[in-house]
Amino acid sequence: MLFPAGPAAQGIATLWWWMFWGGAAIFALMLALFLWLLLRPAAGQGIPARWWIVGGGLVFPLPVLAALTGAALWLGEGTLGGTAPTxxxxxxxxxxxxxxxxxxxxxxxxxxxxxxxxxxxxxxxxxxxxxxxxxxxxxxxxxxxxxxxxxxxxxxxxxxxxxxxxxxxxxxxxxxxxxxxxxxxxxxx
Amino acid sequence: MTPIRRHKELDRIWRTAPGWGRLAAVNHTVIGKRFMLTALVFFAIGGLLAMLIRIQLASRQSEFMEPGTYAQVFTMHGTIMMFLFAIPFFEGLAMYLLPKMLGARDMAFPRLSAYGYWCYLFGGSILIAALLMGAAPDAGWFMYAPLSSATYSPGINADIWLLGITFVEISALSAAVEMLVSILMLRAGGMSLDRMPIFGWYMLVVAGMMLVGFPPLILGSLLLEAERAFGLPFFDPTRGGDPLLWQHLFWLFGHPEVYIIFLPAAGVLSTIIPVFSRHRLVGYRAIVAAIVAMGFLSFGLWVHHMYATGIPHLSLSFFSIASALVAVPTAVQIFSWLATMAAGRPRFSIPMLHVFGFMFVFVCGGLSGVMLAMVPFDLQAHDTHFVVAHMHYVLVGGFVFPMMAAAYYWLPHMTGRQPVQHLSHAAFWTIFAGFNLTFLGMHLTGLLGMTRRVHSYDDPWWEVLNFISSMGGFVTTIGFALLALDLILLMLFGRPFRRDPWRAGTLEWAMPTPPPSYAFASIPMGDADGPSLAAGKGLLATPRGEMETLGVDPLTGRPEQIVILPKPTFLPLLTALATGGVFLSLLFKLYLLAPVFAVAVVALFLRWTAAMPAPAVLDAGQGLMLPNHRAARLPPSLLAMRFIIAADGAAFASLVFGAGFLAISAPGWPPADWPGFGWPAWVAVAGALAALALPGRALMPQVVTVAGFAAILWHMEGVQDHAAPASLAALATWGAVHAGIGAVLAGWAAGQEDKRLSVQWQRYAALVTVVAATFPLLLRLLAEGAA
Structure with a gap:
C-alpha cells in the first residue's frame, strides 16, 4: 500500500499520508494538553469549562471530520465503483x-x-x-x-x-x- | 441500638455461609469478585494464546504450529478476550460497585447474579475444555459462514463456539436486566437520576445497549446452529440463504460491543479523574448526553466492518459518516476530563499513571479508527495487521489501562489495605513499553500488506517488524506478571486504613473496608456520611430478620418501597447446571435429552418464586411507612419483565429482519413453490386473540396457540431445501416457544394474586403469534416486490 503502482492505490496512499500527519499532530496536541494539566497543576484554571467541552468536543472535531470524510468520499467516487470495458x-x-x-x-x-x-x-x-x-x-x-x-x-x-x-x-x-x-x-x- | 450490635445482626442476616454454603452465595460483593477473578483467569489463558501467536510469527516460515492448530489459537484468543474476559470483568466490577455507589444493599435480583455467574463459568469451561482437547473453534472469532457451516467445518469445533458462547451470553443478558432495574430503582433515598454518580449513568447506557445488542448475536448463533445441526439453509447461497446475513447479525452485535466494553472503562475514568483532580466532574450533563448519543450511534455503524463485501456505494457513504461522527461524543468526554483537570489541582498517583496510559494508547487507537472509517483507506487496510494494531490500541487503551487504574483505586476498598507501591511504577512502564513495542510497528506491518490470521510469510522486512512485535509481546507479559505480583503484595502487606483513603466522596467509601456483607448499616437519605450511617441515621436501620433495601422512584429518587431480597440458595447453581444440560445435550446431539433438561430448567425457575413475602406496609425509619415490594405500585420484577420483553423483542426483530433480508437480497429467491401455513395459522391467531382479550386467563388460549404452531411445523415441508420454508419454520418455532412460556406463566399466575407479570408476557406473546402466523404473506410480498 505504501508503494502504489496504480491510480486507485495512489489516491489511497495520498489520503493515508494526510491522515498520518494530521493524526500525529492531533495526538501530540492531546498528549501535550494532558501532561501540561497534570504536571502543572492550576495551569488551566483560567480557562472556563465551556471552552474545553464545546471547543474540544464540537468546534475542533466537527470541521476536521467533515473535511476528512468529504475528501474520502470524493476520492471514493473517483476510484471505487465504476465500470471498465475490459x-x-x-x-x-x-x-x-x-x-x-x-x-x-x-x-x-x-x-x-x-x-x-x-x-x-x-x-x-x-x-x-x-x-x-x-x-x-x-x-x-x-x-x-x-x-x-x-x-x-x-x-x-x-x-x-x-x-x-x-x-x-x-x-x-x-x-x-x-x-x-x-x-x-x-x-x- | 449500638453500631456494633447493628453490625452483628445485619451480618447474621446478609452473610454467605462458609464451606459448601459458598455455592449458595447470592451477595453482590461475593458474586462481583467471583466474576472479576474468573475473568482474570480467562485473561491469563487468552494472554498465553497471544504468546503462542507471537512465537509463531516471530520468524518467517515458522514450523512451531500447524495451520489447523494456529487457527484454533487465534480464534480462541479473540473469543476469550472478548466474551470471557472483557464483558464478564466489567459486569463483575459493576456488580461489586453499583449498589455501593448508589446506596443500596444489593442488586435487585441477587439470585440472577449467581445464575449468570454459573452460566458464565460453565459456558467458558466448555470452551476451555475444547481447547485442551484440540477441538476448539477455528473459523476466526467472528465465525463467518459458510466457513463455519457444516460443509466446511464438519467437526464439533464450530458447535462449541455457537452453543458455548450462547450459554455465556445468558450471563450478559441477565446482568443487563439486573443493572437496568438496580440503577433505576435501588438507590439511596432522594438520589434523583440527574444527581446519580456518573458511573451509574455509564452502566445504565451500557446495560441498555447490552439488552438490545446481544440478542442479534444469540439469534444468529441459533440460526447457524440450526443450519449445522438440522440443515436449515439460512446462510447457504445454493439454497436461498446468504452468508452476508451472518455478517449483518454478527456486526449488529459486534460493533455496539466495542462501545459496551469502552463505556464502563470511561465510567471508571469519569469517576477517578475528578478524585485525583480534587474537583467535581466538570460537564456532567454534557457527558450524559455524549454517552447516550454514543449508545444510539453505535448501532448505526456495523457496516463499517463490511466495506469490502460489495455493499452499494451510497450506504457505504452513510456508514462512513456515522463512523466518523462517533468521534464527537468521545471527544466531548475526553475534553470534559481535561476540563476537570484544568479546574482542579491534579495530584499524581498510580491510578493517574494508568490514566496517562489510557490517554496515550486510546487516543492513538481512536485516530486510527477515524482513518479506518474512511472507505477507500479501509479497503486497503481491512483484514491486515493495521486493523489488528488498531483494535488492540482501542481495546487495551480503552479497557485494560482504565481497568488497571480501577484495580489500584478500588482494590483498597475490597481488601481494606492501601497500596505499597514498590512495583507499581515498574509494572506500568513495562506494560506500557511492551504494548507499544508490540503494536506500534504492527501498523506498518499491515500497511506493507501483511494480512491477519496468516501463520507464515516470506518477506524479510516483515520478519524484522514481526520479531520486534514478538519481543514487545513478551515484555508486555512480564509487565502483567509484575502487575499481578504488585497487586498480590498489596493484598498481603498493604497498610490497613480507616476510611476513604482517596478522599473520594462517593458513597462506596462511606462504609467500612473491606465492605460488610450488607454494605450499608442504614440506607443513606439525603446527605450522609459513613459514621452517621453506621450509627443508624439512615433508613432501614433496624434489622427485621429479612434482607431489606430501599426501592425509589426511578426519576426523582423518592422512597417508594422496601425491597425484600431472597436469602442465599442453591437454586441458581442447580438451574445453571440444568441449563448446562440443555446446551451439552445439543452439543453432543442428544436431542431427546435436551427437552428433559429444558423442563427441569422451567421447573427450577418456578421454584424460585416460592417463599415470597406477603404484601405488607413496613416502617422504614425516619417516620416513613413504605409498602414492601409485593404491595408496591411498580415492583422490580415487573420492570424486569418489561426489559426481558425488550430483549426478546430485539431477538424477534432480528429474526424478522433476517428473513426479510434473505427475501430481498439472497440469491435463489423466490423459491420454486411457496410454502404456506394453511388453516393451523388461524388456530394460532385465534389463540393469540383470546390471550389478548383475556390476558389474565391465558392458559387455554396459549395452549391452543401452541397446538396451532405444532400443526404448522408438523405439516411443514422442504425446510432443508430452501431458506423460505426454513425461515417460516423458525418463526413458527419462535411463536410456539413464546406461547408455551405464556401457558406456563399463566398456569403459575393462576395461584397468584398479582397477575401483572404474566399479563405483560401474554400481550407480548400474542403479538409475536400474530406476526409469526401472518409472516408467510409478508415474506412473499417482500420477495416478489424485490424480484
Whole structure:
C-alpha cells in the first residue's frame, strides 16, 4: 500500500499520508494538553469549562471530520465503483485463484493484466468467503458465494505485483496467493 | 441500638455461609469478585494464546504450529478476550460497585447474579475444555459462514463456539436486566437520576445497549446452529440463504460491543479523574448526553466492518459518516476530563499513571479508527495487521489501562489495605513499553500488506517488524506478571486504613473496608456520611430478620418501597447446571435429552418464586411507612419483565429482519413453490386473540396457540431445501416457544394474586403469534416486490 503502482492505490496512499500527519499532530496536541494539566497543576484554571467541552468536543472535531470524510468520499467516487470495458472473471476457491479472460482463455494463480488501462475484475466464489487483493494496485473486494462483486483496477506500468486472499478461508489460506502480471501487449481480447 | 450490635445482626442476616454454603452465595460483593477473578483467569489463558501467536510469527516460515492448530489459537484468543474476559470483568466490577455507589444493599435480583455467574463459568469451561482437547473453534472469532457451516467445518469445533458462547451470553443478558432495574430503582433515598454518580449513568447506557445488542448475536448463533445441526439453509447461497446475513447479525452485535466494553472503562475514568483532580466532574450533563448519543450511534455503524463485501456505494457513504461522527461524543468526554483537570489541582498517583496510559494508547487507537472509517483507506487496510494494531490500541487503551487504574483505586476498598507501591511504577512502564513495542510497528506491518490470521510469510522486512512485535509481546507479559505480583503484595502487606483513603466522596467509601456483607448499616437519605450511617441515621436501620433495601422512584429518587431480597440458595447453581444440560445435550446431539433438561430448567425457575413475602406496609425509619415490594405500585420484577420483553423483542426483530433480508437480497429467491401455513395459522391467531382479550386467563388460549404452531411445523415441508420454508419454520418455532412460556406463566399466575407479570408476557406473546402466523404473506410480498 505504501508503494502504489496504480491510480486507485495512489489516491489511497495520498489520503493515508494526510491522515498520518494530521493524526500525529492531533495526538501530540492531546498528549501535550494532558501532561501540561497534570504536571502543572492550576495551569488551566483560567480557562472556563465551556471552552474545553464545546471547543474540544464540537468546534475542533466537527470541521476536521467533515473535511476528512468529504475528501474520502470524493476520492471514493473517483476510484471505487465504476465500470471498465475490459472484464476479467476471478473465481476464488479453496485454495486457488482462477482467472478467465474475454477471449475465453484461463489461468490459475497468475493474473494477466493490460498495463496502463482500467480493468474490471468480477470476483466470485463457489465455496467460502475469500477476498481479492493486490496491495500495490488498490483496495480489496470480497469473493462471497452467491454474489458477484466487482472492482476496477489499473496498473500504470508493466511489471509483476503480488496478490493474496485477504479473508481467512481455512487452513490453506496462506497459500492462496497469486501474481498479477501487467503486460504492455496483453492480447487476450 | 449500638453500631456494633447493628453490625452483628445485619451480618447474621446478609452473610454467605462458609464451606459448601459458598455455592449458595447470592451477595453482590461475593458474586462481583467471583466474576472479576474468573475473568482474570480467562485473561491469563487468552494472554498465553497471544504468546503462542507471537512465537509463531516471530520468524518467517515458522514450523512451531500447524495451520489447523494456529487457527484454533487465534480464534480462541479473540473469543476469550472478548466474551470471557472483557464483558464478564466489567459486569463483575459493576456488580461489586453499583449498589455501593448508589446506596443500596444489593442488586435487585441477587439470585440472577449467581445464575449468570454459573452460566458464565460453565459456558467458558466448555470452551476451555475444547481447547485442551484440540477441538476448539477455528473459523476466526467472528465465525463467518459458510466457513463455519457444516460443509466446511464438519467437526464439533464450530458447535462449541455457537452453543458455548450462547450459554455465556445468558450471563450478559441477565446482568443487563439486573443493572437496568438496580440503577433505576435501588438507590439511596432522594438520589434523583440527574444527581446519580456518573458511573451509574455509564452502566445504565451500557446495560441498555447490552439488552438490545446481544440478542442479534444469540439469534444468529441459533440460526447457524440450526443450519449445522438440522440443515436449515439460512446462510447457504445454493439454497436461498446468504452468508452476508451472518455478517449483518454478527456486526449488529459486534460493533455496539466495542462501545459496551469502552463505556464502563470511561465510567471508571469519569469517576477517578475528578478524585485525583480534587474537583467535581466538570460537564456532567454534557457527558450524559455524549454517552447516550454514543449508545444510539453505535448501532448505526456495523457496516463499517463490511466495506469490502460489495455493499452499494451510497450506504457505504452513510456508514462512513456515522463512523466518523462517533468521534464527537468521545471527544466531548475526553475534553470534559481535561476540563476537570484544568479546574482542579491534579495530584499524581498510580491510578493517574494508568490514566496517562489510557490517554496515550486510546487516543492513538481512536485516530486510527477515524482513518479506518474512511472507505477507500479501509479497503486497503481491512483484514491486515493495521486493523489488528488498531483494535488492540482501542481495546487495551480503552479497557485494560482504565481497568488497571480501577484495580489500584478500588482494590483498597475490597481488601481494606492501601497500596505499597514498590512495583507499581515498574509494572506500568513495562506494560506500557511492551504494548507499544508490540503494536506500534504492527501498523506498518499491515500497511506493507501483511494480512491477519496468516501463520507464515516470506518477506524479510516483515520478519524484522514481526520479531520486534514478538519481543514487545513478551515484555508486555512480564509487565502483567509484575502487575499481578504488585497487586498480590498489596493484598498481603498493604497498610490497613480507616476510611476513604482517596478522599473520594462517593458513597462506596462511606462504609467500612473491606465492605460488610450488607454494605450499608442504614440506607443513606439525603446527605450522609459513613459514621452517621453506621450509627443508624439512615433508613432501614433496624434489622427485621429479612434482607431489606430501599426501592425509589426511578426519576426523582423518592422512597417508594422496601425491597425484600431472597436469602442465599442453591437454586441458581442447580438451574445453571440444568441449563448446562440443555446446551451439552445439543452439543453432543442428544436431542431427546435436551427437552428433559429444558423442563427441569422451567421447573427450577418456578421454584424460585416460592417463599415470597406477603404484601405488607413496613416502617422504614425516619417516620416513613413504605409498602414492601409485593404491595408496591411498580415492583422490580415487573420492570424486569418489561426489559426481558425488550430483549426478546430485539431477538424477534432480528429474526424478522433476517428473513426479510434473505427475501430481498439472497440469491435463489423466490423459491420454486411457496410454502404456506394453511388453516393451523388461524388456530394460532385465534389463540393469540383470546390471550389478548383475556390476558389474565391465558392458559387455554396459549395452549391452543401452541397446538396451532405444532400443526404448522408438523405439516411443514422442504425446510432443508430452501431458506423460505426454513425461515417460516423458525418463526413458527419462535411463536410456539413464546406461547408455551405464556401457558406456563399463566398456569403459575393462576395461584397468584398479582397477575401483572404474566399479563405483560401474554400481550407480548400474542403479538409475536400474530406476526409469526401472518409472516408467510409478508415474506412473499417482500420477495416478489424485490424480484
Amino acid at each position: 472484464r476479467i472473471e476471478a473465481e476464488a476457491r479453496m485454495w486457488q485463484w482462477q482467472f478467465r479472460y474475454p477471449d475465453g482463455s484461463a489461468t490459475t494463480d497468475v493474473l494477466h493484466l493490460p498495463a496502463g488501462r482500467d480493468v474490471e475484475i468480477v470476483v466470485t466464489s463457489p465455496d467460502v468467503i475469500h477476498s481479492f487483493w493486490i496491495p500495490r494496485l488498490g483496495g480489496k473486494i470480497d469473493a462471497i458465494p452467491g454474489h458477484a462483486n466487482r472492482i476496477v483496477l489499473r496498473a500504470d506500468a508493466p511489471g509483476e505485483y503480488g496478490g493474496v486472499c485477504a479473508e481467512y478461508c481455512g487452513t490453506g489460506h496462506v497459500d492462496m496467493s497469486f501474481t498479477a502480471v501487467a503486460e504492455a501487449d496483453w492480447g487476450r481480447e
